[in-house]
Amino acid sequence: MAMTMTTMAATETASGPAGHVPPSKMEVSGLDVFYGANQALFDVDMNVAENRVSALIGPSGCGKSTFLRCLNRMNDIIEGCKVSGNVLLDGNDIYARELDVVQLRARVGMVFQKPNPFPKSIYDNVAYGPRIHGLAENAGELDEIVENSLRRAGLFEEVAERMSASGTSLSGGQQQRLCIARAIAISPEVILMDEPCSALDPIATAKVEELIDALKQDFTIAIVTHNMQQAARVSQYTAFFHLGKLVEFGETEAIFTNPEEKRTQDYITGRFG
Amino acid sequence: MTGAGWQVSKHSARRLKKRYRRERWLKALGVLAITVALGVLVLLLGSVIARGYPAFVKTEIALEVNFKAELIDPGQPGGGRYGRIIRNALFAAFPDVRERAERRRLLKLISRGARFELRRMVESDPELVGTVKKVWLTASSDVDMLTKGSLPRDVPQDERRLSDRQLTWLDSLDAAENVRTRFNWQFFFGSDSREPELAGIGGALAGSFWTLAITLILAFPLGVGAAIYLQEFAPKNRLTDFIEVNINNLAAVPSIVFGLLGLAIFIQLFELPRSTAIVGGLTLMLMTLPTIIIATRAALAAVPPSIREAAHGVGASPLQVVTHHVLPLAMPGIMTGTIIGMARALGETAPLLMIGMVAFIVDIPAAPFDSATALPVQIFLWADSPERGFTEKMSAAIIVLLAFLIIMNALAVYLRRRFEIRW
Ligand SMILES: Nc1ncnc2c1ncn2[C@@H]1O[C@H](COP(=O)(O)OP(=O)(O)OP(=O)(O)O)[C@@H](O)[C@H]1O
Ligand SMILES: [Mg+2]
Numbered sequence: 001m002a003m004t005m006t007t008m009a010a011t012e013t014a015s016g017p018a019g020h021v022p023p024s025k026m027e028v029s030g031l032d033v034f035y036g037a038n039q040a041l042f043d044v045d046m047n048v049a050e051n052r053v054s055a056l057i058g059p060s061g062c063g064k065s066t067f068l069r070c071l072n073r074m075n076d077i078i079e080g081c082k083v084s085g086n087v088l089l090d091g092n093d094i095y096a097r098e099l100d101v102v103q104l105r106a107r108v109g110m111v112f113q114k115p116n117p118f119p120k121s122i123y124d125n126v127a128y129g130p131r132i133h134g135l136a137e138n139a140g141e142l143d144e145i146v147e148n149s150l151r152r153a154g155l156f157e158e159v160a161e162r163m164s165a166s167g168t169s170l171s172g173g174q175q176q177r178l179c180i181a182r183a184i185a186i187s188p189e190v191i192l193m194d195e196p197c198s199a200l201d202p203i204a205t206a207k208v209e210e211l212i213d214a215l216k217q218d219f220t221i222a223i224v225t226h227n228m229q230q231a232a233r234v235s236q237y238t239a240f241f242h243l244g245k246l247v248e249f250g251e252t253e254a255i256f257t258n259p260e261e262k263r264t265q266d267y268i269t270g271r272f273g
Numbered sequence: 274m275t276g277a278g279w280q281v282s283k284h285s286a287r288r289l290k291k292r293y294r295r296e297r298w299l300k301a302l303g304v305l306a307i308t309v310a311l312g313v314l315v316l317l318l319g320s321v322i323a324r325g326y327p328a329f330v331k332t333e334i335a336l337e338v339n340f341k342a343e344l345i346d347p348g349q350p351g352g353g354r355y356g357r358i359i360r361n362a363l364f365a366a367f368p369d370v371r372e373r374a375e376r377r378r379l380l381k382l383i384s385r386g387a388r389f390e391l392r393r394m395v396e397s398d399p400e401l402v403g404t405v406k407k408v409w410l411t412a413s414s415d416v417d418m419l420t421k422g423s424l425p426r427d428v429p430q431d432e433r434r435l436s437d438r439q440l441t442w443l444d445s446l447d448a449a450e451n452v453r454t455r456f457n458w459q460f461f462f463g464s465d466s467r468e469p470e471l472a473g474i475g476g477a478l479a480g481s482f483w484t485l486a487i488t489l490i491l492a493f494p495l496g497v498g499a500a501i502y503l504q505e506f507a508p509k510n511r512l513t514d515f516i517e518v519n520i521n522n523l524a525a526v527p528s529i530v531f532g533l534l535g536l537a538i539f540i541q542l543f544e545l546p547r548s549t550a551i552v553g554g555l556t557l558m559l560m561t562l563p564t565i566i567i568a569t570r571a572a573l574a575a576v577p578p579s580i581r582e583a584a585h586g587v588g589a590s591p592l593q594v595v596t597h598h599v600l601p602l603a604m605p606g607i608m609t610g611t612i613i614g615m616a617r618a619l620g621e622t623a624p625l626l627m628i629g630m631v632a633f634i635v636d637i638p639a640a641p642f643d644s645a646t647a648l649p650v651q652i653f654l655w656a657d658s659p660e661r662g663f664t665e666k667m668s669a670a671i672i673v674l675l676a677f678l679i680i681m682n683a684l685a686v687y688l689r690r691r692f693e694i695r696w
Contacts, residue, residue: 077585079509106588116579118598128597129587179583186587 025050025220031085055231058241072108109188115175117167129186153181154207172199325668331457332412336362355388384411414662469662480645487554496565524563532627547629551641568610572603605692612685622649
């Protein structure tokens with residue numbers, strides 16, 4: 001056990017991105033979530049490292065989306081959902097009474113599991129967030145934000161000619177990238193992505209992965225994925241959830257090469273799921 | 274022709290046949306049901322239209338009218354003796370009618386309201402005084418209906434409203450091309466009258482307009498606001514459950530009960546004037562409110578939760594989520610519900626009877642505080658009237674009411690189709 005730890009530390013120094021342990025952007029401890037009488041998450045402790053990508057993996061229904069939604073309090077709008085435990089953003093409790101949830105969501109953006117563009121124009125889909133948060137001084141700036149966001153989401157070329165077409169007229173994969181553009185347009189500090197590539201072809205997936213890699217310079221990212229290769233490719237940290245519990249959490253390389261738990265190993269190698 | 278490899282066993286062939294037979298039966302029943310429904314509709318519309326359409330034209334009789342200066346003071350044309358003028362004109366047209374009783378019968382050819390038509394002419398053009406002019410005057414209801422064929426001619430005299438003598442006079446007028454039928458604008462712009470040939474729905478239309486305007490102005494914002502609060506913001510607890518159940522109950526309360534409520538609250542408690550559009554509008558507002566609330570809540574609930582999530586996710590406040598995203602998407606449904614509620618209010622009679630909007634009103638209401646009646650109440654009043662001439666007016670008023678209802682419902686369907694957003 002001790003030896004494993006040392007090896008891990010050595011690998012970290014050799015190949016780790018910065019060579020030191022990054023500070024935590026978000027710290028979660030003792031998180032329990034109930035949907036009515038059903039408990040979906042049990043006592044989860046996990047830190048989300050700043051300017052890193054953390055992947056959440058686990059079989060369907062294990063609570064990955066639920067966990068993600070706790071990080072920007074999207075569970076608030078679900079009828080009968082109760083959350084207890086601590087979730088800190090930069091050391092501040094996001095469930096504190098005086099915290100403004102609207103501002104929290106401007107700092108912690110989200111891309112949902114199912115693409116959900118507004119039934120408005122492509123332009124307005126992306127411009128909506130910056131508009132309500134007053135991020136642009138004038139129309140020119142807003143245009144710039146929209147174009148930049150669409151470019152970063154790898155969608156700009158495809159939609160440049162039809163910015164006023166409805167967001168819902170795009171293909172599923174394009175819609176998902178539009179939602180990514182919408183999320184990054186408000187320049188959040190943390191971006192939560194719930195299976196952003198589930199509707200994408202390999203080329204678009206590669207683009208999104210590139211995007212995630214680029215985004216981690218400026219943002220902290222948590223991503224849910226069912227694709228093990230993807231988790232291995234894009235993330236620095238991986239959390240494995242099973243039946244509402246966080247089974248194992250650590251550096252991606254360690255999780256994939258040398259998991260401590262048998263369940264993790266079985267899941268990663270495809271023996272159950 | 275038999276598809277290669279498409280073998281059907283005897284057993285399944287029999288089952289297939291049975292299935293087809295059942296489907297044919299179901300289709301036949303459906304077609305039958307629709308045919309019956311359409312038949313009844315055609316019958317209803319047909320009979321109403323057949324009885325009502327003659328009311329859209331009216332008969333006029335031309336007379337050589339002498340606007341004698343002795344009978345009209347040019348300084349005060351309103352005080353002229355126009356009845357006398359018409360009598361003179363008629364007697365001049367039929368100089369051989371001398372007997373008093375006969376002369377009275379002769380007068381029956383022209384509407385009793387004709388003198389007001391003359392007065393209006395002179396009032397708008399005082400130059401007429403002292404001249405002789407051919408003037409078209411409204412014929413009496415009996416003449417009107419006979420000319421339009423609504424009353425039979427070829428029956429014994431005592432089964433007719435007009436005597437043989439009167440028919441002869443009418444024929445001689447007709448022969449001289451002094452009888453004509455014209456489109457009856459007065460039916461649309463005139464108000465109620467004791468004389469069927471003069472009665473119009475203008476007053477009732479204005480009354481309905483003011484009533485519905487009050488209803489819409491109050492019920493729409495109140496109903497939509499209440500629905501938004503209940504659906505989007507109110508906590509879900511016993512109290513809101515209780516309110517929800519009671520709103521649904523209210524929607525099912527018979528309209529006459531709302532009439533009683535309106536009477537008790539608006540007239541007896543707040544002492545608003547009886548028979549006015551304001552009270553009618555307030556009462557119908559009470560009745561329409563539950564309909565609008567229910568329709569609005571349904572429309573709001575139909576907006577997919579993913580849109581709400583998306584809006585919350587980019588940091589929209591709860592109010593922004595509703596006003597920027599949910600409400601625009603729900604608007605077609607809200608409009609549809611509102612229009613259907615208004616259509617129901619337009620056709621409502623019973624509550625208006627309770628608050629006294631059933632009076633005989635000659636003046637066209639110009640404001641919500643004027644005494645008024647409404648279109649369905651006018652129909653009710655005319656249906657109650659013994660004179661034959663009003664039956665035709667009633668059917669015509671029903672046609673107009675149905676036309677409005679059809680237009681409103683078509684508008685609701687159009688709005689739903691046009692603004693329905695697919696996602
Ligand atoms: N809105 C909800 N109401 C009630 N129960 C819910 C709700 N959302 C999720 N759950 C329950 O919580 C548990 C975890 O669900 P969650 O959506 O977090 O799973 P997941 O790990 O994201 O699965 P998937 O990979 O299929 O997306 C499941 O058992 C699910 O039934
Ligand atoms: Mg999920």
